[in-house]
Amino acid sequence: MHTLEQLKNGELKGTVHLNLSENLSQFPSEIFDLADSLEVLDLSNNQLSELPQDLNRLKHLKILFCSNNQFTCLPPMLSLCPKLEMIGFKSNKIEHVPASSLPLKTRWLILTDNKISELPESLGQLVNLEKLMLAGNLLTKLPQSIHSCHKLGLIRLSANQLTEFPDLILDLPKLAWLAFSGNPFCQGDKTHSQIQKMSLDSFKLHEVLGQGASGIISKASSSDENNLPIDVAIKVFKGEVTSDGYPEDELDACLSTGLHPNLVKPLAHIKEVDCSALVMELIPADYINLGQPPSLKTCTRDTFTQGQSFSIKQIEHIVQQLESLVDHLIKHKVSHGDLYAHNVLINHQSDILFGDFGAASKYQMLEDYQQSGIQAIEKRALNYFIDDMLSLCQPQDRDTQPYLQLKNKLSLITE
CATH class of the missing domain: 1.10.510.10 (Transferase(Phosphotransferase) domain 1)
Incomplete structure (x- = not known):
């Protein structure tokens, strides 16, 4: 992480990767002093709502992250940046994606957790697009032109407003990683009578074992009356939408797969007013x-x-x-x-x-x-x-x- 003071004092001359998070409401003009070297610009976690019209002065810029800001429109000047290929505007307030905002070199487009209801037909011109992150928006359909994005390998469409499965994507020749839960077309029963329900109070949480986009996994001890192994793992799900979709859909899918020797075994489901969690077998330490x-x-x-x-x-x-x-x-x-x-x-x-x-x-x-x-x-x-x-x-x-x-x-x- 860099500081605005360092930038203004000229201490960052020659920087290739700049990361500024200081509650900025305006784009610091001193960033242009790095135009001869800057390739990665991360302005996430600020209060920005617009970028300068002459952003293309950053002639070497390849990657731009502006997540957790206040943008309501994907900035049109992005397409003028000659080398820009990775764009991240997760968790803004974006409602509009202009056709002119998408650089033709785009490989990776992250628009997760916004308010986008429609994408432009120009999306199909992004023939280099490999990863498309759209979970947590208001999309009701995909542009017909997406069938031209032959390099697309990963698409996240979960937690949108799609009323039909988008058949267009079935013929994409390289698509291998797809998420679409949490849309109106795939709503169904989420009750799982085969797994026992328990209270979080019947477990004692210990150290954190891992943390991901959807929740935190901790080691835990089970009470004798639970009739479970003493040592277990508990994943407590977060409530908000993630890059992949809703945590509740993750839990539902996990409980719907049944048992398999190569799956981490679910033991119980915790469902309370302010807590949703999954109790799992503790993975052996040698894994x-x-x-x-x-x-x-x-x-x-x-x-x-x-x-x-x-x-x-x-x-x-x-x-x-x-x-x-x-x-x-x-x-x-x-x-x-x-x-x-x-x-x-x-x-x-x-x-x-x-x-x-x-x-x-x-x-x-x-x-x-x-x-x-x-x-x-x-x-x-x-x-x-x-x-x-x-x-x-x-x-x-x-x-x-x-x-x-x-x-x-x-x-x-x-x-």
């Missing part, structure tokens, strides 16, 4: 993350630790488990929407556990062809996962029959 989230460079594809590798035998075991899990999800008509290595936990025996249903969507209410299309999208994500695993295969195993057989499973990946 670690298989992958890391996509970077600004990779956009939709996971990253991995330098030097990370697996034998083909380990990869076969990992893939077989995830294939079994995908089949299980299909049986229960739940799309996970986030089949990524960074959501997979793995131990030394290459046993995996999968969780994080933040982007999951139930689709039993849809037509058969729509269900088939959604399943094909999910299987494409599985193939990308296999592709990532094979990229980590130890060199001595790359000429083996198992390796070649897995390579042949990648038919849904199109270049």
